[in-house]
Amino acid sequence: MAEILHYTFIQNALLAAIMVSIISGIIGSLVLVNRMTFLTGGIAHSSYGGIGIAIYFGLPIFLGATLFAIASAILIAYISFKERHRLDIFIGLVWAVGMAIGVIFVDLTPGYNVDLISYLFGSILAVSKEDLLFMGVLLLATLLFIHRYYKEILAVSYDSEYASLRGINAKLFFSLILIFSALAVVVAIKVVGLILVIALMSIPTYIAEQLSSSLYKMMLLAALLSTLFTLVGLLLSYNFDLSSGASIILTAATALLLFIIVRKILH
Amino acid sequence: MSLKEGIEREILLEVKNLYFTYDKEPVLKDINFQLYQGDFFTITGPNGGGKSTLIKLILGLLPLQRGEIKKSNLIKEPIEIGYVPQNTNINLEFPISVIDVVMMGNGKKHNSIKSFFKIGYSQMEIECAKQSLARVGMQEYLYSKISHLSGGQRQRVMIARAICSHPHLLILDEPTSSIDIQGQKEIYKLLKELNREITILVVTHDLTVISHYSNRVLYVNQSGFLHNLHNNRYKVDANSHFCEVELMEKLGAQNG
Numbered sequence: 001m002a003e004i005l006h007y008t009f010i011q012n013a014l015l016a017a018i019m020v021s022i023i024s025g026i027i028g029s030l031v032l033v034n035r036m037t038f039l040t041g042g043i044a045h046s047s048y049g050g051i052g053i054a055i056y057f058g059l060p061i062f063l064g065a066t067l068f069a070i071a072s073a074i075l076i077a078y079i080s081f082k083e084r085h086r087l088d089i090f091i092g093l094v095w096a097v098g099m100a101i102g103v104i105f106v107d108l109t110p111g112y113n114v115d116l117i118s119y120l121f122g123s124i125l126a127v128s129k130e131d132l133l134f135m136g137v138l139l140l141a142t143l144l145f146i147h148r149y150y151k152e153i154l155a156v157s158y159d160s161e162y163a164s165l166r167g168i169n170a171k172l173f174f175s176l177i178l179i180f181s182a183l184a185v186v187v188a189i190k191v192v193g194l195i196l197v198i199a200l201m202s203i204p205t206y207i208a209e210q211l212s213s214s215l216y217k218m219m220l221l222a223a224l225l226s227t228l229f230t231l232v233g234l235l236l237s238y239n240f241d242l243s244s245g246a247s248i249i250l251t252a253a254t255a256l257l258l259f260i261i262v263r264k265i266l267h
Numbered sequence: 268m269s270l271k272e273g274i275e276r277e278i279l280l281e282v283k284n285l286y287f288t289y290d291k292e293p294v295l296k297d298i299n300f301q302l303y304q305g306d307f308f309t310i311t312g313p314n315g316g317g318k319s320t321l322i323k324l325i326l327g328l329l330p331l332q333r334g335e336i337k338k339s340n341l342i343k344e345p346i347e348i349g350y351v352p353q354n355t356n357i358n359l360e361f362p363i364s365v366i367d368v369v370m371m372g373n374g375k376k377h378n379s380i381k382s383f384f385k386i387g388y389s390q391m392e393i394e395c396a397k398q399s400l401a402r403v404g405m406q407e408y409l410y411s412k413i414s415h416l417s418g419g420q421r422q423r424v425m426i427a428r429a430i431c432s433h434p435h436l437l438i439l440d441e442p443t444s445s446i447d448i449q450g451q452k453e454i455y456k457l458l459k460e461l462n463r464e465i466t467i468l469v470v471t472h473d474l475t476v477i478s479h480y481s482n483r484v485l486y487v488n489q490s491g492f493l494h495n496l497h498n499n500r501y502k503v504d505a506n507s508h509f510c511e512v513e514l515m516e517k518l519g520a521q522n523g
Contacts, residue, residue, distance in 0.1 A: 033361055155371045159361055161352060162371060162428075165345055182340060213412040214361040 004238070009125055016127040017230045019135040020191045021200075025208070025223030026142055027184035028201030030177050032209060033157045034216075037202055039076050039178065042091040044197045046072040046098020051119055052105030062074040062134060065189065069182035072098060077175040122193035122245030124234070135187050142180060146219070153177070154215050190228065192245035203252040206261050229255060232262060276303040279342060279436060279466055280325065285334035287320055294320045298334070298491040304341070304435075307462050309477050310470045312487040318354065318470045319363065321487060322440055326350055327467075341435040349429030349465070351422070353440040365408045365416075365424050369396040374429030399427040403457060419450025426457065430465065439469045455480060474510055 004010050031040050050068020054061045072094055079090045106116070118126065146153065152173055155163035160170040181201075188197040207221035233248030240247075280302035287295040295317045302308055310318050323329040324334055326348065342348050349372070370392060388396075393409075400406045403423040413421060422442055429437055439458070443451040451473070458467055459480055469476065477484050477496075484494040 151370070154363070154367060158358060158361055158368070159352070159371065161328060162350065165328065165350060166371065166373075167345065209360060209362050213364050213410070214367060215362055220360045 002051050009127075012127045012129075012132060013234065014125045014231070015132060016124060017191055017234055018227055019132075020141050020187050021226035021230045022223040023135070023139050023142055023184050024188050024197075024201045025204055025226040026146060026157055026219045027177075027180050028205040028226070029208065029215065029219045029222050030153065030157065031181050031201055032205045033215065034174070034177060036178065036181065037198060038088070038091055039080070040181045040185060040201065041096040041198045042076060042098075042195045043069050043178070043182045044189070045095045047182070047186060047189070048102035048119065048194060049098035049100075049105075052102030054107045056105040060130075062131065063184065065186045066183065068098065069186050070179055072183035073178040074175065077139070077171075077178050080174075081171060111154065112136055118193070119189060120193045122191050122194050122196065124191050124244050128188055131187075131190055135190075138187055142184075145180065146216075149173070150216065157215070158188075181251045185227070192248055196245050196249045199249045199252065200226065200230075203249075203256050207256060210263070211261075225255070226252075276305055277339060277341075278302070279304050279306075279339050280519060281337040282321075282325070283335040283337070285321075285324065285331075285336065287317070287324060287329070287332055289320070293489060295324075295487070297488045298485075298487065300485050300493050302436075302466065302468060304466050305462070306466050306468070307458070307481050308466070308468045308484055309481040309484045310468070310487055311472060311477060311484060316488040318487050319440055322438055322470060322472070323469075326438065334399070347434050347436070348434045349426075349432065349434035350424045351429050351436040351437070351439040351442055353444070353470075359414045361413065363413050364410050365400065365405065365413060366385040366393070366396050366410060368424055369399055369428045369431055370415055372399070372428035388400070388430075395431060396427075399431040402430060402461070403427045417450065419453060422446055422450070422454055423457070426461075430461065435466060437465045437467050440471075441470050443471065443473060479504075 005014075024219055031037055036107075047065045047069040050064040050066070051061055053059075053068065054064025056066075074092060076091060079094075080087050083090060152163070152168050155166065155168055156170045156173040157177075160174070162169045163173075184201065185194070185197050188200055192200050204225035205218070205222040207225055208218045212218035229252040230248050233251040234244055234252065236242065237244040237247035278301050282298055282300050282302075285295055285298040286293070294474070298321060310321060312318055320329065324331060327345065330383065366388065370388060372396065373392070380521060394424065397406055397409065400409060403426050405423045406422060407423070408416065408420065413424065426437075426439075426442075429439075437458075442458075444455050455476060458469070461467065464478075469481075471477070482496055484496060486492045
């Protein structure tokens with residue numbers, strides 16, 4: 001068992017898993033308390049459009065996905081300010097149109113037959129040095145953002161109307177949280193793929209929310225749980241030769257089920 | 268209200284010819300009233316009559332379309348008006364403790380290099396939160412999770428948040444609509460106490476508040492009608508039951 005840790009690609013995979021888990025624990029907490037799960041789902045799926053375009057033009061795929069996801073986040077933020085009560089329809093549109101753009105651009109790419117499944121379900125063993133750098137920078141940016149603006153983020157998330165009465169730009173912070181969630185989605189695609197990213201961002205955070213008396217405790221606990229589920233999932237996927245993304249999500253889902261049962265028994 | 272009373276007290280807020288339209292539907296039509304310092308002012312009227320809209324216009328949460336809202340220097344800054352919104356029972360699962368909620372009332376802090384390295388609240392901030400909570404009788408709950416409190420307790424925390432910045436005016440939108448009878452009475456008692464120092468503007472349907480605590484009432488149903496309540500005229504025992512039925516009976520008795 002221990003000898004596999006000597007392989008560079010395993011080391012990279014573990015490092016990526018830990019960084020992405022921490023990011024998704026923190027940003028996932030913000031997404032959950034702001035009830036943005038569906039919005040983030042829209043961003044995650046639409047980012048496939050960016051992947052398709054990047055493949056077609058021969059650009060770095062991470063870059064394409066990132067730019068596209070940020071654009072989707074800004075669009076969704078704009079729609080949620082303008083068309084609050086019809087938001088679900090527009091999110092569904094962004095979700096589907098993004099994916100459709102991706103599919104068409106991949107179709108148009110001559111001779112392209114890379115395994116699409118790796119984007120849909122993750123490919124953690126193929127994490128590159130550049131990916132790791134990107135994840136590291138995003139982790140640092142996330143920590144700085146939370147540390148610097150914790151009170152503002154807390155106020156906007158809990159009661160945005162009151163926050164704006166106290167001079168906090170609620171729309172700006174709402175948009176920033178969405179943009180960070182877009183970035184978290186892009187790095188999480190590497191680990192669990194875009195289909196499963198919402199589960200990674202919402203299962204550990206849901207458990208953490210129930211057990212925490214403050215937002216920062218929730219973020220810490222969610223990051224820890226997320227890391228735990230990801231590492232256990234990876235171990236299972238290695239031992240039984242299963243897909244890593246799916247193993248991680250099923251590990252998390254099993255933990256959630258146990259959590260719900262234990263909670264029922266205790267109450 | 269006697270004329271004398273009006274002259275002695277300073278006008279805190281003056282609403283003049285206020286109109287508001289939402290989606291081409293008129294919500295408010297020609298609202299006029301003055302709020303004096305020390306008032307316990309009630310806004311009442313049917314659901315959808317424009318009460319909350321009026322409050323949001325005063326707070327600046329909605330843009331002014333037509334008319335005037337003049338604020339005295341005492342309440343020029345947003346931080347000088349405390350606000351307790353309607354429906355404080357939403358977002359109940361949110362992981363937030365009482366101190367976090369109360370500190371929201373203090374508003375934006377100056378961000379400096381020093382504050383960047385600071386984690387958590389300063390001793391001074393904690394003292395301020397404790398003081399506000401002590402005024403509403405909730406000081407023991409400083410670190411409780413908000414979802415573990417009862418509806419009445421949660422409403423007290425929201426009042427503590429609103430008075431944390433020592434405002435001159437406290438605005439409450441249906442503060443007792445979702446709490447039990449005992450909790451409601453306690454909230455009114457608390458507001459009565461706070462009214463010694465803070466002017467209160469409250470939206471409510473509750474006749475007990477109108478008859479027992481308010482000195483002036485604005486009935487809003489698109490347009491407004493102002494009632495100055497004379498002392499002791501309809502005064503009823505706050506602990507007894509009082510609703511439209513008793514009101515009709517009293518009015519009937521007077522006519523008969």
